[in-house]
Amino acid sequence: MSTTADQLREYLVGLPVVSVHEHHREDDAYRDLTLEGLFLRSYVGWAYPGHQHIADREGFLDHVRFNSYFVWLQKGLQHVYGCPTITPQNWDAVSEQITTAHNASPTWHIDLMPRYGLYRRAIQDSFWNVGSDVGHPQFFSPTFRINAFVMCHHPGMADHNGTSLARFDLPWSSFTEFLHAMKAIIQRARAEGAVALKSALAYDRDLAFGPAKYDDAARAFGKRPDEVDTATQRAYQNFMFHTCCEIAAELKLPFQNHTGLGLIGGSNPMNLEPAIRRHAETTFVLFHGGYPWVHEIAGLAHNYPNVLPDLTWLPLISPTAAVGAIHEWVETAQTARGICWGGDAFSGEESVGAALALKHVLATALARKVDEGYFGMEDAETLARMICSENAERVYGLASPR
Ligand SMILES: [Zn+2]
Known part of the structure; x- marks a missing residue:
């Protein structure tokens, strides 16, 4: 006799997935x-x-x-x-x-994703070429990485990935004009297909973005890092992060935030709580289940309607934690309609493994919910479809051929 988990596994095998986060390289990289x-x-x-x-x-x-x-x-x-x-x-x-x-x-690295992982579409984070879809617009929608804008107050600086602002045409003589130009760049990226903003700042610094005024930030603008003290640099970063939150709200772009791991001393998602509270119109997607702080993500999603708990990468980091996260978030989030997932992989093969991991944790978690009588099989299947693809398509407005 097959168990509930067996039945769910069988159901999940045929479900398409939509990933909200991948790091695939250009075709040449896989030769x-x-x-x-x-x-x-x-x-x-x-x-x-x-x-x-x-x-x-x-x-x-x-x-x-x-x-x-x-x-x-x-x-x-x-x-x-x-x-x-x-x-x-x-x-x-x-x-x-x-x-x-x-x-x-040369396109095998992409072709194998729909074929073996049932990927329908994915959001691509090209941190080495901000906003790029690596030449595959039919499969990838880009997210716009904001790290360099927050970390670099001088054109000679770079973020933790070595990305600088040099490739953008920016007016370094006036902070006000610089801020206008930054917004125009993001607007253009959106017009060209970008569906989200992305912060990986948890690899650059802690996530406690305190309040900061324009005048404080302006003191660092255009200066070399050795010309300003740490407190002034930090004020600049804080101001720019809040500016990104405002742009995300105005352009209706979900703001994807790496939480947990990274520079683990400062990556606890609770550090983001003041920004989440301050920017009620901004949709904060909290990536990676905030691992290891999955409960904190549950608490934030419980209190704030502008928080979307996100499973990206988590089933690869720890399937056990991902199972726990699914249990707890379904119970506590104001709506399960915002729970998305991404593979976060650098190759098609790893993406396929990530999709297998997602389906494994969904079958395990949802079967237990059914066996405990929390809900029935139909609800479990509905949630499986939501988390695998439907939520991502709605949250990011991804149109996919069916
Ligand atoms: Zn990533």
Whole structure:
């Protein structure tokens, strides 16, 4: 007799997904891709010391075997290529399958996502080329990364990714004109297809964006970092973050915020509470379940209608935490209609693994809700469709062919 989880798994297998966050590179980046290259450009690389080169394959597999990033990337590879559990002995054969597939078609990295992961559409965060859809507008809608605008008060500065404002035509002689120009750039990005703003500032600084006045920020504007003290730089960042919140509200763009992990000392999503309260018209999407602070995300979504709790990356970080988040957010958020998900991957194979992880955690969490009598099977299936694709399509206004 099949269990509720089996029934839900069967239902979920056929559901399309829409990802609200990916980091795919341009087609050229995948030529000659090897298994080692795939590991090193995935989150698995983060778990491996040195992570420039895998000299000792046995040692590498031994090191990462039980890490969730590895588990889901391997499941993705098995799903796409039908390969066995990876061992030092079959490594080269698996690697050759990957290289052959990518070299046979430069768009394989995208093509495999709908084919094996049932991806219908995705939001792309090209932090190295802000606002780009990496040449695939039919599949990717860009999000607009605001880090450099918040962190850089001088054209010679860069954010944690090395992104500067040099590529934008900005008037560095007047702060007022600079702010107008920034808004015009975001307006243009929206007209060209951008569907959200994105902050990854949790990798640059803490998320406690205190109140800041124009005059305080203007003292840092145009100055080199060695010409202004830390407090003035911080005031500039705070002012620019609040300006981004205002632009997001005015242009009706959901504001995606990395919360949790990153610079973990300051990434607790509760740090954002004053900004969330102050900018009631701004939709704050709180990414990654705020991991490890998934309860804090639940509390914020309980209190504030402008908070959308978001599962992006969380099933890859910890399926256990993702199951808990789904339970708690469905119960506490003012509406489950805002809960979205993204794979947050750098390759098609990792995206496929991320979609498998999402469906695994949904089946596990929703089955328990049904078995406990919290709701019935029909509600579980409705929620599964919402979280896999329908919420993302509505929140970001994504039109997808059906
Ligand atoms: Zn990301």
